[in-house]
Amino acid sequence: MIQLIHVSKHYDRRPALSNVTLEIEKGEFVLLMGPSGAGKSTLLRMLIGAERPDDGQVFVHGRNVTSLKKREIPYLRRKVGTVFQDFRLLPKKSVFENVALPLLVQGVSSGDIKRKVTEALRAVGVEHKRDQLPVGLSTGEQQRVCIARAIVNGPVVLLADEPTGNLDPELTGEIIELFKLINARGTTVVVATHDPHVMGRVNSRVVTLAQGVLVPEQRVSA
Ligand SMILES: Nc1ncnc2c1ncn2[C@@H]1O[C@H](COP(=O)(O)OP(=O)(O)O)[C@@H](O)[C@H]1O
Numbered sequence: 001m002i003q004l005i006h007v008s009k010h011y012d013r014r015p016a017l018s019n020v021t022l023e024i025e026k027g028e029f030v031l032l033m034g035p036s037g038a039g040k041s042t043l044l045r046m047l048i049g050a051e052r053p054d055d056g057q058v059f060v061h062g063r064n065v066t067s068l069k070k071r072e073i074p075y076l077r078r079k080v081g082t083v084f085q086d087f088r089l090l091p092k093k094s095v096f097e098n099v100a101l102p103l104l105v106q107g108v109s110s111g112d113i114k115r116k117v118t119e120a121l122r123a124v125g126v127e128h129k130r131d132q133l134p135v136g137l138s139t140g141e142q143q144r145v146c147i148a149r150a151i152v153n154g155p156v157v158l159l160a161d162e163p164t165g166n167l168d169p170e171l172t173g174e175i176i177e178l179f180k181l182i183n184a185r186g187t188t189v190v191v192a193t194h195d196p197h198v199m200g201r202v203n204s205r206v207v208t209l210a211q212g213v214l215v216p217e218q219r220v221s222a
Pocket residue numbers: 011012014015016034035036037038039040041042043
């Protein structure tokens with residue numbers, strides 16, 4: 001599903017990723033750990049074509065992301081959902097409209113939008129908030145809406161970059177449970193975090209980066 005082959009990336013001659021080779025299979029749940037500055041976000045951005053490696057190859061869902069043309073990137077983004085720490089919800093749009101947005105830009109019919117958005121909101125447990133503005137929601141609910149927006153297209157991969165960075169330990173647990181549920185339905189999930197508490201909550205593969213270099217793998221149990 002995801003493959004990085006000898007991937008390197010530098011910013012101003014400083015390495016952000018150094019010779020990273022990594023394979024993630026369809027249906028896996030992977031925690032991408034490492035301290036701030038380790039290269040986690042750079043790695044995730046490469047998977048959606050937002051960064052290009054200086055060296056190496058990146059494959060996602062059978063596509064060579066490294067050589068994607070600009071016009072092919074929207075297709076990739078439909079297959080790869082993303083969730084970030086800062087929610088990035090549109091403040092003047094309702095919960096429903098925020099989640100509908102990725103479908104609107106694709107020209108999906110209003111009937112299908114209604115069905116898909118309702119399904120996504122239900123999956124994350126905020127269907128009852130559909131007509132509210134983001135500001136009226138708790139931080140945990142806002143992050144759930146972001147997750148709904150990320151899965152509304154039925155992506156094959158879900159990438160989350162510090163998705164619990166603004167949440168307390170209890171909400172962190174709830175959000176991680178939600179990712180596990182989405183994973184259990186078949187979506188490959190990659191969660192990048194520097195928060196060691198997240199690790200205690202999942203029995204999953206842990207991939208650790210340190211200063212842009214992959215650390216040999218371990219497995220943890222909750
Ligand atoms: N757009 C950028 N311009 C310059 N340096 C960057 C940029 N993005 C990341 N970096 C640098 O690359 C390294 C890895 O950053 P990042 O991938 O954000 O790490 P993490 O997500 O693990 O905190 C850091 O040294 C960071 O300062």
